Amino acid sequence: MDKTIDFIRDKIGNFEPEIGIILGSGLGDFADEFQGKVIPYSEIPEFEASHVEGHKGQLVFAEVCGKKTVMMQGRYHFYEGYSLATVTYPVKVMKKLGVKILIITNAAGAVTKEYTPGDLMFITDHINFMGTNPLIGRNDDTLGTRFPDMSEVYSKELIEKAENIAKKLNIKYQKGIYVATTGPSYETPAEIRMFSLLGANAVGMSTVPEAIVANYCGLKVLGISCLTNYAAGTTNNPLNHQEVIDTANKVKENFKNLLIELIEKVY
Ligand code: HPA
Numbered sequence: 001m002d003k004t005i006d007f008i009r010d011k012i013g014n015f016e017p018e019i020g021i022i023l024g025s026g027l028g029d030f031a032d033e034f035q036g037k038v039i040p041y042s043e044i045p046e047f048e049a050s051h052v053e054g055h056k057g058q059l060v061f062a063e064v065c066g067k068k069t070v071m072m073q074g075r076y077h078f079y080e081g082y083s084l085a086t087v088t089y090p091v092k093v094m095k096k097l098g099v100k101i102l103i104i105t106n107a108a109g110a111v112t113k114e115y116t117p118g119d120l121m122f123i124t125d126h127i128n129f130m131g132t133n134p135l136i137g138r139n140d141d142t143l144g145t146r147f148p149d150m151s152e153v154y155s156k157e158l159i160e161k162a163e164n165i166a167k168k169l170n171i172k173y174q175k176g177i178y179v180a181t182t183g184p185s186y187e188t189p190a191e192i193r194m195f196s197l198l199g200a201n202a203v204g205m206s207t208v209p210e211a212i213v214a215n216y217c218g219l220k221v222l223g224i225s226c227l228t229n230y231a232a233g234t235t236n237n238p239l240n241h242q243e244v245i246d247t248a249n250k251v252k253e254n255f256k257n258l259l260i261e262l263i264e265k266v267y
Pocket of ligand 1: 108109186232
């Protein structure tokens with residue numbers, strides 16, 4: 001960790017990010033809007049190169065509406081074969097760099113029939129269906145406790161702020177529970193029926209590991225899903241990644257406007 005932090009500090013000088021943003025599938029372009037210092041993951045000690053389509057794999061340090069941010073253009077996914085320690089390492093790095101608030105975004109399938117592709121969903125809670133936990137292993141007491149509370153992983157205050165902004169900007173949004181699977185295969189219709197019975201509103205392959213670690217180390221978290229498709233079996237159409245990227249692209253403008261105002265008003 002010290003090597004990582006020294007390397008990054010050497011690149012960014014006295015820039016101290018306070019807001020971290022993880023940009024999900026199809027949403028990475030947001031960071032291109034801002035002038036800043038770009039560091040590819042491949043150059044950072046202890047980071048690994050990320051390979052998923054639609055993900056660039058770099059940290060962008062930039063000022064947005066006068067707030068100092070660090071944005072992840074692309075994230076590590078469990079399905080790529082990385083351990084959850086690798087997947088969540090950047091969150092710990094952000095914490096060490098001084099980040100207080102983490103905005104986590106993703107593309108997700110709509111489990112709830114009334115939720116439609118193109119809607120944004122503010123995550124109120126999650127179900128970890130990955131079958132493992134990013135905190136397994138020796139605990140680093142400097143970051144958090146062994147058995148961290150998870151009763152409010154997603155900040156109610158930030159959700160309320162996000163809702164107010166979405167209303168003002170006339171952006172259609174939902175609130176709901178995100179269930180995380182490992183992927184990379186999409187779910188079966190039977191699995192989606194099960195998730196629906198369990199109370200999940202959206203399904204995806206990310207976010208939960210990062211949110212668990214962020215909450216563990218005391219970051220305030222806002223999770224935003226871009227609902228890109230109806231989950232398997234809720235329509236007759238088969239799923240494909242292109243549909244996910246295409247819908248995310250359509251939502252980009254709304255997403256950008258919401259995020260900018262959110263950053264401006266977050267504190
Ligand atoms: N399932 C899982 N992950 C996803 C989906 C989905 O339907 N859409 C976007 N990411």
